[in-house]
Amino acid sequence: MSISVLPALDASKKAVGIFVVGLIAFVIGYWVNRNYFSDATPVQPIEFSHRIHAGENQIPCMYCHLYARSSRVAGVPSVHKCINCHKVIATGRAEINKLFNYWNEKKPIPWIKVHDLPDFVYFSHKRHVRGGVQCQTCHGPVEEMNRVTRLASLQMGWCLECHRAKKVENGRDCWTCHK
């Protein structure tokens, strides 16, 4: 009596083939997500363009992000601040109308954070700005972006790279950022 192993082998070959196809598809799926559905460039509730404001019109960063020099956070401009200018400038455009809708309903604009650090990281804009770090060092050439995109990874290695290069005092101490 002889038992043929060939049908079984054939079946396992097929299984391996299916697995390999699945694996390749998995990698493709991941790659597509990372490259075409990235969260580095979120769509904002209003198509605000930094290129127009900071680039073409040369408005200084800290005109709107007015706490960067004095606080941990840089601050987003209040709706009131936007309205102050746009009462007279560029009125009637679709995106400006959106702004006025928020204002009329007395609702703040739910901007989506582009640069976000986890809660266990202590980061102070004040320190960096007063230490002479340009906004663009971390945020990239925002004045050329229509929709802001995150270029830096904001990972710890990336922070340390700069701290090392600039020989920041206590810049490699755990407690400097994790406190």
Place this chain on the structure above:
Amino acid sequence: MLNLNRRDFFKLIGAGSIGTGAGFLLGESMKNPVELLIPYLIPPEDIVPGVATWYNTVCNQCGAGCGVMVKVMEGRAKKIEGNPAHPVNQGKLCPLGQAGLQVLYNPDRLRNPLKRTGERGSGKFQEIPWEEALTTLADRVGGLSGPGASDRVHLLSGRAGGHLDELFSRFMDQLGSRSYLQYEFAHPHNLYLANKLLFDEERLPYYDIKNTQYLLSFGADYLTSWLSPVHHGLSYGHMRQGRPGRRGKFVQVEPRLSLTGANADEWVPAKPGTEGLLALGIAHLMVRNGHYEGDDQDKWSRALDEYTPERVSRQTGVDAQRLASIAEEFARSRPSLAIGGGTAANHTNGVSNLVAFNSLNYLAGNLQKPGGILFNPPSDSPSLLSASPHKSQAPYARLLALMERLSKTKDSLLLLHHCNPLFNLPDTVEIKAAFQNAGMIVSLTNFMDESTMMADLVLPTHSYLESWGDDVPEPGVGFPVAAISQPVVAPLYDTRAAGDILLLLADKIGGDVRNALPWSNMEAYLKSAWKRIYVEKGAVIESSTFESFWKAVLQAGVWGETGSKDAPGVRISGKHLLSQLAYEAPRFAGDQEAYPYILHPFVSQAFHDGRGANLPWMQELPDPTTSVVYGSWVELNPRTAMHLGIREGDLLWVESPTGKIKVPAYLYPAIMPGVVAMPIGQGHSAYGQYAKGRGANPIQILAPLTDVKSGALAWAATRVRITKTGERVEILKTDGTPRELGRNITGKRITMIPIDASPGELASNRVTGPNKG
């Protein structure tokens, strides 16, 4: 693989799509959650996002009146610290004070007015709008006011200091009712009365622990709960280590070693209730050995004649030799100080005990001396004086009278304000009946506690961090001090401050009541009161206008008139002491045969009188002596436990003549064998998710005995018996074993080195380990 059949083809398609999907989802899952960046609509001028503002206010977690500064960021309170400028706590703060944030943010905060829908006590409530709640109440109160209102309208408040107290008085006066009382379990009624009897001053003096050389404390757990623990902690540190070359000695007399006792040089366990006798025995020796040289020496000698060391030693259980050495040291140390509190002041002879302790201070010449007892000068500003928090406090006997009137009068109304008598009073028939029979109960509070459960109408109040108020710390600090508490954040919920509720009610009642209380809110009322202070004290206030004065006080968190002053109202004479001196033996509820152990309840650091039990931080704070968390326990001497066959964790019935509670055993070597101790604060049947159903409440089984002189509840005068239930639980605690296991932690074999030892002596007094000893 080329000869693909239909079935395999579909399998491949399936694998491909599942793989792609899974890969996509993995990428998706690795993204940070979307965080929003919400701007202000119109930015408040005084807020810089990310930068904290510190507001000064007053802590309201106990009666000490510490100043606190609250860290506020973007309108949210984030941290509480002590106010360095406040003379009571000088920048320090206790854990209960730190946990004030959990009062503010507690998920069990009451957020809307509630109306009872089910049976009284069923806990069934319905949310109603403020307008309806206030109109209902105003109609009711208005209808009940007028002649004879004292029987019909009652206001029972927890501790309410400063001008809130005054507002309560005014409001009740306008209604024609004199039935306004405050009740706090730990309020030192007996101490006030003892001071009144001896010095004609119904205020607390300043116990100058800081500068004393020899501190003899009878049961006063001054480092955790007595009067003003944060201030005492500072003073204690100074007494022991703040004076180079001079370390004050400290002896603690108490039947159970408290945290304070654990810090003492000597712990003297005297039989509960005989502390006064012990003091008189010490006084006897002081006079007999010629340490007192006053004109009335003979009178003292006669009065103290009967308290011979033999008798005192026999009745207190304290060795005669030890008695003699304490008397000698107390008399010879300059200055020395005797204080009394805790259970020693809360037996049926509490006042009499306190008189005896003060006789020691008189004989040793410690009155009105630095390092002894300093009397607080009365403020020459009537407005400040009127803010003294004691006058409305009611001892147990008066409270019972209120309960009786409440129970017997038809259509009576009980207004409760931050007061929980059903938890903080013994579980007696009268109190239960009063709550059942009352015509209407209205509770103004933050939380659904046991008493609020019985209310017909619940009016949620602001937490103290959201309210206006002021406070005069008691005990004072030797000079007039007052502090304003201001709201540090905007109210979180649709609540009202208690003062505002009263003023709104007055407005709704109309007529004379409205005319007498014309202020629009508590802030306006407070300002008008402080304007009086400003006018009266104009001479010593630097600010040129009231507004600048007001702002300066708010900014500093406290206003005080520094500089030492005399206390002219105080009468220091031996005559009064002598007339009050006779020792009374303590009485106990329960027959010694049937109830062999004396119950020693103690106010815990974390929960105070139970109000801290709904704060998670306090639940997880290990008790300082036992390290137990999240529960109750009863402390037994290991010898008692061995006698009864009890191990740690055995669930026991602790039974008094009036009730019984179930609680696990904890073996504590530092308690007298005839005494069992229980912390106060747990055992809530309501009061929110963190407090409810945890541990047992010893107040519940206290017999309603009172002090013979003051009528205050004698909460240390109950006998109990202990029986095993047969069940066992594991006591949650953070320490491991109470044994040293040869590690020489307590340093039994360490030779004590005198503080002023020379380097040579230091070298010769080498620390010896267990093997060399």
